[in-house]
Amino acid sequence: MVGLVLVSHSRKLAAALVDFLEQVTRAPVRIAIAAGVGPERSEFGTDAVEILEAIQAVYSEDGVLVLMDMGSAILSAGMALELLPPEMHSHIRFCPAPFVEGAIAAAVQIGMGSNLETICQEANAALEPKRQHMGYEAPIQNVIPPTSLQPGEAITLTLTNLHGLHARPAARFVQTASQFNAEITVRNLTAGKGPVSARSINAIATLGAIEHHQIQIHASGPEATLALQALKALVESNFGEPAADQPKPSQAPTARPRLNGGIPISEGVAVAPLFRYEQTLPPIPVEPAQDPVQELHRLHTALHHIGHAIEQRARKMRQSAGEDESAIFNAHLLILNDPALLEMTRQRITELHENAALAWYRAIEQTAQEYRNLPDAYLQARATDVEDVGRQVLLDLIDQPAQAPLAFNEPVILYATDLTPTETSQLDMRQVLGIITAGGGPTSHSAILARALGIPAIAGTGKLLADVPSGTQIGMDGSSGEIWIAPPSDLMEELQKRRAEWLSRRARLQEASQALTFTKDNHRIEVFANLGSLPDAHTALENGAEGCGLLRTEFLFLTRQTAPSEDEQFELLRQIYEAMGPNRPITVRTLDIGGDKALPYLPLPQEANPFLGVRALRLSLEQPEFFITQLRAILRAADGFPCRIMFPMVAEISEVRRARALLEKAHTALIAENIPHAWPVEIGIMIEIPSAALLAPQLAREVDFFSIGTNDLTQYTLAAERGNPALSHLADGLHPAVLRLIQSVTEAAHKAGKWVGVCGELGGDPQAAPILIGLGVDELSLNPAGIPRIKAILRALTLPAAQALAARALECATSSEVRALIAQENA
Known part of the structure; x- marks a missing residue:
C-alpha cells in the first residue's frame, strides 16, 4: 500500500486533516505527518529531519506520496529527499496538489489500492475546478484573482492607526491570520488593490493600506469566523498603536527640507570629515541550476544562517535601545520567511532553472520595487528593509562574508545613499559623529535606530553631497536639517561651540542619572x-x-x-x-x-x-x-x-x-x-x-x-x-x-x-x-x-x-x- 506524508507549517492543521481523512476513507491508510517546529511542534514551520522520518515511517516499495502546504515546506521536503538513500528516490513523489483537497483525493485512491502514479494524478486533478474557474494558470505574483476565492465570509474595516498596514502592523496581521485554519485574503477597497494572501507580509504591505483606508478581509475554511473575529479585534485595537488622530509619544520628526540641507532625523550637532560609504554587491552568478533540489537546499541553509544572525541582532538591539527598536528586526524575520517571497524564489529555481542566488536576487528586487511603486512614503521606505534582508541572504549564498561593522580611523560624518537597519545597528558610536543620507526619511527603520542610538542624523539630501569628496569638513544640525560644506573658520568655531553645548546638555542628563534616585x-x-x-x-x-x-x-x-x-x-x-x-x-x-x-x-x-x-x-x-x-x-x-x-x-x-x-x-x-x-x-x-x-x-x-x-x-x-x-x-x-x-x-x-x-x-x-x-x-x-x-x-x-x-x-x-x-x- 502506498504511504501518505503530509507536510505542513501547522501541527494542528495536519492533525485535523488526518482526523478528517480517517472519516472519509473506509480502508486504513498509512499516514504520517511532519508539521510545526519548536517545543511540541507548536510553532509554525517545517523540519527536514522530521519529514525524513515521516517518509521512512510509511515507506514501502509501493511508494510514498508527499503533499506540502506552502513555501518553505517545499524546501524542507527537498532537503529530506537528499538525505534518503538514492534507491528510495524513485518510489517517492512530491505532489503539487492542493493540500486539503489533494489529501482527500489521495487517501481515497490509496484506500482503493491504486498505484502511486494514479494516486498522484488524482490528487493533482483536485486543482482542476480551481483552474477552470480561474481560466488560466496563475503567474508568479502576489495578487489573487477574485474569482479564485472560495465561498466564505467577509468584513470591511477602516484603518485608524498611524501609517496603516506598515511593517509591524502588517507583521501582526500576518501572524494572527496564520493561526487559523482558514484561507484569508485582504483587499484595499480605497485604493482598489488586491485581494492578496493574508499570510504574506510583503503582499499585505504592498496593498498601500494607510490610515483611514478601508480594507475588506475575506475568509473561508473551518475557522473562518474565528479568524475574522481575531483580525477585527486586532484592527480595531489599532494594532496596539495610537490612532491616526492621536499624537504618538515618540513621533518621528516632521520632514522640513532646508536650503543646503535635508530632513531632520535625529537631534544633535556634529562637525567632522565626510566619509562616503558606497555599498556594492559582488557579482551574482548567472549560470543555470544544474540540480534544482540542491539549489533549494542551499537557499534553505542560507535562510537558516541569516535567521539566526537577525535574531542575535534583535536581542542586542533590545538590550541597547529597547523593545520597540528591536521589533524592526522581528519584521526582518517575517520578511525572511515570507511565503510569497519564498514561493517566488522556488518557482524561479524549479521552473526557470535559475541558481539560488540569482532567483533570490530577482525575487527580492521585484518585491522591493513593489514597495517603491506605492504612493505612501512610509511604505516606500520598507523597500530598504526588504533589500537589507535580501542582501544578507545573497552574501551567504555566494559564500561572501557577512556585512562587517563599518570601521573608521578617525571620527567622521558618515554619508551614504541610504543605510539599512543592519548597517545602522552595527555603527561604532565613538567614531560616527553624524549620519547623512541622500535618500530615506523620518520614518525609515534606519532613522528610528539612529534616534534610539542618539546619533545626529539628516536624510533626504538628494544630490547635495553627491560630488563632495571624502575628507571634506562637514557641519550638520540634526535638529534643523542644516548642512554646511567646508565651513569657513568662523562658522566652524560657531558649530563647534553649538556641538559642545549639545553634548553638555546630554552630559548633564547622563550625569544626573549617576546620582541615587x-x-x-x-x-x-x-x-x-x-x-x-x-x-x-x-x-x-x-x-x-x-x-x-x-x-x-x-x-x-x-x-x-x-x-x-x-x-x-x-x-x-x-x-x-x-x-x-x-x-x-x-x-x-x-x-x-x-x-x-x-x-x-x-x-x-x-x-x-x-x-x-x-x-x-x-x-x-x-x-x-x-x-x-x-x-x-x-x-x-x-x-x-x-x-x-x-x-x-x-x-x-x-x-x-x-x-x-x-x-x-x-x-x-x-x-x-x-x-x-x-x-x-x-x-x-x-x-x-x-x-x-x-x-x-x-x-x-x-x-x-x-x-x-x-x-x-x-x-x-x-x-x-x-x-x-x-x-x-x-x-x-x-x-x-x-x-x-x-x-x-x-x-x-x-x-x-x-x-x-x-x-x-x-x-x-x-x-x-x-x-x-x-x-x-x-x-x-x-x-x-x-x-x-x-x-x-x-x-x-x-x-x-x-x-x-x-x-x-x-x-x-x-x-x-x-x-x-x-x-x-x-x-
Missing part, C-alpha cells in the same frame, strides 16, 4: 539595570544604573552545543561583577530555560504546553547536579561583591525550600574544598505565577526579597500568551488585575520587612513607573538605555501623588482605562 519628597527608589552580557554592564554604568536587578544567565548556556563548565561560568560572571564594582548589588537569576528557550545538550520533556511545564526552577530541580554547578559558579564569581540569587518561576513554597537546600549544599562543598566564595547571600524569588503572588505572605518568610516578572505574571494572570498578536490587548502589565496582584505582593513583603522589585518590561515603561511606586515597589530594574529617563520621571514625583494615582488605577476595569487615566494626568 529620590522622589521630590525624598522617598528612595532604587533604579537598577537588566543585564544579559558584559557589554550590557558597561552600558548600564554609563546610564547610571545603581546595580543589577536581573542578570539573565541564559547567555552562558545558549548558542553552544555543550554545557558550560563551572569554570567557564565563573570566568564570565566574574567579569560582570568586576565591571559593576563592589558597591552595586547584582541579582543573578538562575537558569530560566524552557517555554520559548531550549538547550541542545539538555533535552526537555515532550509537553503539550511547555510554558506551563517543566521549565526554569522546575527544570533546575530535576537536574540537581547541573543546578549545583551553576550555583557554585555564581557563589565563586560573587566573592567580595554584594550578591543576590533569585529563583525563577516559583509556584509554591516547597520549590523554594528545595532550591535553598541545594544552594546550601553548594556552599558546604565550596567550604570543604577551601574555595573562596560569597556567603551569606540574599535569596529571592521571581513573582511570575499568580499562585506565588497569592502566597506572598507565606513566601516572604522563606526569602529576603521578591522581584516581580511582569511579562509572565501578565500572561499567566490573563491566560494570554504575550507573543500572540490577536491577544495584544491582554498583554499589558497595567491591567488592573495585574496591578492588584502587585499591590498584594508589596503589602505582604513590607509587612514581613522585605523589599520588592520589578524587573519585567513594565519596570521600564515611563507611564507605569509612577503607578508602580504608588503600589509600593522599592526597586525598578530595566533596560540600561531607559535609566536616565525613568530617573528623571521619578525625581519629579511625590510619593502621595503616586499613591493617589495608583489607587485610581486599581479602580479601572481595563489596561486601556489605566493608560487613559495616565494620559489625563500628564495632559
Whole structure:
C-alpha cells in the first residue's frame, strides 16, 4: 500500500486533516505527518529531519506520496529527499496538489489500492475546478484573482492607526491570520488593490493600506469566523498603536527640507570629515541550476544562517535601545520567511532553472520595487528593509562574508545613499559623529535606530553631497536639517561651540542619572539595570544604573552545543561583577530555560504546553547536579561583591525550600574544598505565577526579597500568551488585575520587612513607573538605555501623588482605562 506524508507549517492543521481523512476513507491508510517546529511542534514551520522520518515511517516499495502546504515546506521536503538513500528516490513523489483537497483525493485512491502514479494524478486533478474557474494558470505574483476565492465570509474595516498596514502592523496581521485554519485574503477597497494572501507580509504591505483606508478581509475554511473575529479585534485595537488622530509619544520628526540641507532625523550637532560609504554587491552568478533540489537546499541553509544572525541582532538591539527598536528586526524575520517571497524564489529555481542566488536576487528586487511603486512614503521606505534582508541572504549564498561593522580611523560624518537597519545597528558610536543620507526619511527603520542610538542624523539630501569628496569638513544640525560644506573658520568655531553645548546638555542628563534616585519628597527608589552580557554592564554604568536587578544567565548556556563548565561560568560572571564594582548589588537569576528557550545538550520533556511545564526552577530541580554547578559558579564569581540569587518561576513554597537546600549544599562543598566564595547571600524569588503572588505572605518568610516578572505574571494572570498578536490587548502589565496582584505582593513583603522589585518590561515603561511606586515597589530594574529617563520621571514625583494615582488605577476595569487615566494626568 502506498504511504501518505503530509507536510505542513501547522501541527494542528495536519492533525485535523488526518482526523478528517480517517472519516472519509473506509480502508486504513498509512499516514504520517511532519508539521510545526519548536517545543511540541507548536510553532509554525517545517523540519527536514522530521519529514525524513515521516517518509521512512510509511515507506514501502509501493511508494510514498508527499503533499506540502506552502513555501518553505517545499524546501524542507527537498532537503529530506537528499538525505534518503538514492534507491528510495524513485518510489517517492512530491505532489503539487492542493493540500486539503489533494489529501482527500489521495487517501481515497490509496484506500482503493491504486498505484502511486494514479494516486498522484488524482490528487493533482483536485486543482482542476480551481483552474477552470480561474481560466488560466496563475503567474508568479502576489495578487489573487477574485474569482479564485472560495465561498466564505467577509468584513470591511477602516484603518485608524498611524501609517496603516506598515511593517509591524502588517507583521501582526500576518501572524494572527496564520493561526487559523482558514484561507484569508485582504483587499484595499480605497485604493482598489488586491485581494492578496493574508499570510504574506510583503503582499499585505504592498496593498498601500494607510490610515483611514478601508480594507475588506475575506475568509473561508473551518475557522473562518474565528479568524475574522481575531483580525477585527486586532484592527480595531489599532494594532496596539495610537490612532491616526492621536499624537504618538515618540513621533518621528516632521520632514522640513532646508536650503543646503535635508530632513531632520535625529537631534544633535556634529562637525567632522565626510566619509562616503558606497555599498556594492559582488557579482551574482548567472549560470543555470544544474540540480534544482540542491539549489533549494542551499537557499534553505542560507535562510537558516541569516535567521539566526537577525535574531542575535534583535536581542542586542533590545538590550541597547529597547523593545520597540528591536521589533524592526522581528519584521526582518517575517520578511525572511515570507511565503510569497519564498514561493517566488522556488518557482524561479524549479521552473526557470535559475541558481539560488540569482532567483533570490530577482525575487527580492521585484518585491522591493513593489514597495517603491506605492504612493505612501512610509511604505516606500520598507523597500530598504526588504533589500537589507535580501542582501544578507545573497552574501551567504555566494559564500561572501557577512556585512562587517563599518570601521573608521578617525571620527567622521558618515554619508551614504541610504543605510539599512543592519548597517545602522552595527555603527561604532565613538567614531560616527553624524549620519547623512541622500535618500530615506523620518520614518525609515534606519532613522528610528539612529534616534534610539542618539546619533545626529539628516536624510533626504538628494544630490547635495553627491560630488563632495571624502575628507571634506562637514557641519550638520540634526535638529534643523542644516548642512554646511567646508565651513569657513568662523562658522566652524560657531558649530563647534553649538556641538559642545549639545553634548553638555546630554552630559548633564547622563550625569544626573549617576546620582541615587529620590522622589521630590525624598522617598528612595532604587533604579537598577537588566543585564544579559558584559557589554550590557558597561552600558548600564554609563546610564547610571545603581546595580543589577536581573542578570539573565541564559547567555552562558545558549548558542553552544555543550554545557558550560563551572569554570567557564565563573570566568564570565566574574567579569560582570568586576565591571559593576563592589558597591552595586547584582541579582543573578538562575537558569530560566524552557517555554520559548531550549538547550541542545539538555533535552526537555515532550509537553503539550511547555510554558506551563517543566521549565526554569522546575527544570533546575530535576537536574540537581547541573543546578549545583551553576550555583557554585555564581557563589565563586560573587566573592567580595554584594550578591543576590533569585529563583525563577516559583509556584509554591516547597520549590523554594528545595532550591535553598541545594544552594546550601553548594556552599558546604565550596567550604570543604577551601574555595573562596560569597556567603551569606540574599535569596529571592521571581513573582511570575499568580499562585506565588497569592502566597506572598507565606513566601516572604522563606526569602529576603521578591522581584516581580511582569511579562509572565501578565500572561499567566490573563491566560494570554504575550507573543500572540490577536491577544495584544491582554498583554499589558497595567491591567488592573495585574496591578492588584502587585499591590498584594508589596503589602505582604513590607509587612514581613522585605523589599520588592520589578524587573519585567513594565519596570521600564515611563507611564507605569509612577503607578508602580504608588503600589509600593522599592526597586525598578530595566533596560540600561531607559535609566536616565525613568530617573528623571521619578525625581519629579511625590510619593502621595503616586499613591493617589495608583489607587485610581486599581479602580479601572481595563489596561486601556489605566493608560487613559495616565494620559489625563500628564495632559
